[in-house]
Amino acid sequence: MTDPALLSAVPTGIWIGGAAREASNGGRFDVVNPATGDVLATVADATVADATVALTAAVAVQPSWAVTPPRERAEILRRAWEIIRERADDFADLITLEMGKPLAESHGEVAYGGEFLRWFAEEAVRIGGRLTAAPSGNGRILVTREPVGPTLAVTPWNFPLAMGTRKIGPALAAGCTIIVKPAEDTPLTMLLLAQVFADAGLPDGVLSVVPTRSAPAVVGALMTDRRLRKVSFTGSTAVGKKLIAQSAEQVLRTSMELGGNAPFIVFDDADIGAAVEGAVAAKMRNGGQACTAANRILVDNRIRDEFTTALCARIDAITVGPGHDDGVSLGPLINARQRDAVSTLVDEAVAAGARVYTGGAAVDRPGFFYQPTLLDEVPAGSSILDEEIFGPVAVITGFDTETEAIEAANGTDHGLAAYFYTRDLDRASRVAAAIEAGMVGVNRGMISDPAAPFGGVKHSGLGSEGGSEGIDEYLNIKYIALTS
Numbered sequence: 001m002t003d004p005a006l007l008s009a010v011p012t013g014i015w016i017g018g019a020a021r022e023a024s025n026g027g028r029f030d031v032v033n034p035a036t037g038d039v040l041a042t043v044a045d046a047t048v049a050d051a052t053v054a055l056t057a058a059v060a061v062q063p064s065w066a067v068t069p070p071r072e073r074a075e076i077l078r079r080a081w082e083i084i085r086e087r088a089d090d091f092a093d094l095i096t097l098e099m100g101k102p103l104a105e106s107h108g109e110v111a112y113g114g115e116f117l118r119w120f121a122e123e124a125v126r127i128g129g130r131l132t133a134a135p136s137g138n139g140r141i142l143v144t145r146e147p148v149g150p151t152l153a154v155t156p157w158n159f160p161l162a163m164g165t166r167k168i169g170p171a172l173a174a175g176c177t178i179i180v181k182p183a184e185d186t187p188l189t190m191l192l193l194a195q196v197f198a199d200a201g202l203p204d205g206v207l208s209v210v211p212t213r214s215a216p217a218v219v220g221a222l223m224t225d226r227r228l229r230k231v232s233f234t235g236s237t238a239v240g241k242k243l244i245a246q247s248a249e250q251v252l253r254t255s256m257e258l259g260g261n262a263p264f265i266v267f268d269d270a271d272i273g274a275a276v277e278g279a280v281a282a283k284m285r286n287g288g289q290a291c292t293a294a295n296r297i298l299v300d301n302r303i304r305d306e307f308t309t310a311l312c313a314r315i316d317a318i319t320v321g322p323g324h325d326d327g328v329s330l331g332p333l334i335n336a337r338q339r340d341a342v343s344t345l346v347d348e349a350v351a352a353g354a355r356v357y358t359g360g361a362a363v364d365r366p367g368f369f370y371q372p373t374l375l376d377e378v379p380a381g382s383s384i385l386d387e388e389i390f391g392p393v394a395v396i397t398g399f400d401t402e403t404e405a406i407e408a409a410n411g412t413d414h415g416l417a418a419y420f421y422t423r424d425l426d427r428a429s430r431v432a433a434a435i436e437a438g439m440v441g442v443n444r445g446m447i448s449d450p451a452a453p454f455g456g457v458k459h460s461g462l463g464s465e466g467g468s469e470g471i472d473e474y475l476n477i478k479y480i481a482l483t484s
């Protein structure tokens with residue numbers, strides 16, 4: 001049950017210099033509860049001028065933040081993690097309110113998202129370099145790592161907390177200042193996080209949050225400002241490609257976490273019960289609105305009927321409803337546009353001859369709900385096999401050989417997550433090596449871990465977030481030539 005005081009306690013201004021302020025033109029925009037369609041709050045709508053003020057604040061404190069002792073930076077990050085834990089109910093409540101996922105999943109995101117701050121608090125004190133003798137005998141080679149500088153983070157709506165902390169954690173640990181441009185559907189969680197960082201003692205100006213409805217203009221203006229040094233983006237491949245092109249002008253460091261089209265392969269020697277549970281987790285979690293979501297379920301034809309029947313029964317047991325209601329395991333989609341996009345993909349596949357095992361339509365109730373759906377026999381070439389579905393729709397395709405399964409898995413421009421189920425150890429190592437993806441789950445349907453590098457290959461992105469690799473994205477390498 002939402003604490004009535006929660007929404008009034010969340011800052012709804014643009015967060016700059018440690019305080020919330022109105023937009024320079026006084027503009028505000030609505031944040032909508034996707035479970036009802038009702039307006040939850042209005043938020044200040046940052047203009048290019050406001051974003052430029054945020055960058056000026058970041059630039060002003062960048063030198064002092066860069067030389068703040070790593071231990072102090074670590075303690076602020078750790079304190080922020082502790083406050084998130086203390087306020088876990090508020091964060092979970094807010095995530096469910098503005099994004100819609102079931103409350104238990106929101107709690108999962110709070111734990112996962114918060115953990116990036118603890119993880120990078122621990123990494124902040126381990127930024128190293130090296131000193132070696134030049135092989136020629138001509139002096140010594142000193143290699144150091146320095147913060148990249150003022151960073152812009154652009155985040156999506158599907159994990160309103162975690163997609164922010166995955167960037168803020170390593171940026172602050174490395175000594176970078178950061179401006180976050182949250183998704184317009186879900187700015188409240190990031191604004192509450194800004195308040196948490198202020199409470200944790202983060203110096204003013206180090207973190208800004210600029211909600212805006214004018215993302216292309218605001219992001220474009222910051223990226224062409226020569227004072228910005230890096231952009232870290234999580235979102236669709238289409239927007240990511242635009243930002244990569246824009247980043248050329250100022251030769252920005254870029255981290256790109258883009259779309260996926262994850263294959264989920266079930267071999268004939270798999271534990272079918274485990275594979276069904278894994279498929280439900282990989283497909284239905286977050287309403288299917290995850291970049292790591294299983295987009296294409298590839299099943300050996302010898303077990304296809306058995307697997308499909310079991311998966312269908314499991315999907316039929318899913319309870320759809322508002323994320324705050326007891327027993328609900330599938331919430332709404334984020335907005336009407338997303339629901340309609342999912343509807344269109346399914347309708348086209350069905351019109352082309354796909355078989356609907358269950359679901360197949362929007363739910364007739366307020367909010368933006370879509371039925372959990374299972375399709376099979378989708379004709380090759382259907383958009384639903386190539387595009388990121390981003391909804392609770394499982395699509396099964398059959399295969400006859402391991403080679404065919406791997407070819408199908410790799411037959412996409414994307415390469416973010418991939419999953420497969422087998423009990424054969426040789427096959428496991430063979431297939432894991434052959435799959436073109438940044439992350440591979442072997443006999444598991446959930447793989448994200450703050451201690452592991454998260455990232456994709458091909459059109460799924462550039463760079464890694466999380467793990468000991470994540471902080472490198474925010475550090476420049478400097479070589480210092482010493483005479484002795």
Ligand code: NAD
Pocket residue numbers: 154155156157158163181182183184215216217219220234235236237239240242256257258259260290291292388416456460461
């Ligand atoms: P999106 O690309 O539409 O938007 C992402 C962010 O970019 C938002 O903050 C948005 O306001 C901003 N934006 C949109 N157009 C812009 C432009 N022209 N210039 C600058 N900024 C712009 O994506 P979305 O719908 O919010 O999120 C879903 C997508 O994110 C999916 O494709 C999903 O796979 C991807 N995603 C990837 C990861 C990952 O780590 N690889 C994680 C989560 C989501």
